[in-house]
Amino acid sequence: MERLRNREMDRGMWLGENGKYTNDFLEWCKTYLTEEDKNMAGTYAEQSYQMKLSISPVLMLNSSRPVEELYAEIISRLNQ
Numbered sequence: 455m456e457r458l459r460n461r462e463m464d465r466g467m468w469l470g471e472n473g474k475y476t477n478d479f480l481e482w483c484k485t486y487l488t489e490e491d492k493n494m495a496g497t498y499a500e501q502s503y504q505m506k507l508s509i510s511p512v513l514m515l516n517s518s519r520p521v522e523e524l525y526a527e528i529i530s531r532l533n534q
Contacts, residue, residue, distance in 0.1 A: 458483055 462477050485497065492503035505512045513531050515524050 455480070455483065 458480060462480055482496070485494075487498050489497040490499050491497070492499045494500055505514075511531070513528065515527065517524075
């Protein structure tokens, strides 16, 4: 959230009525992972549900792995 907050401030966040910084995008970001309703568009719950329904293959990558490993996995999947 700190990275997103800094980015939004650089882009011109605005002050709300209470004198604190406010931004609809940041408010949405706070709920991305915590929202459990799969009908809430743009949330992880909704995206996970869509992946389960997909008839296309889904490749889930974990960004904690080195980029080289991720790249190799992507290329491997494309060559199948």
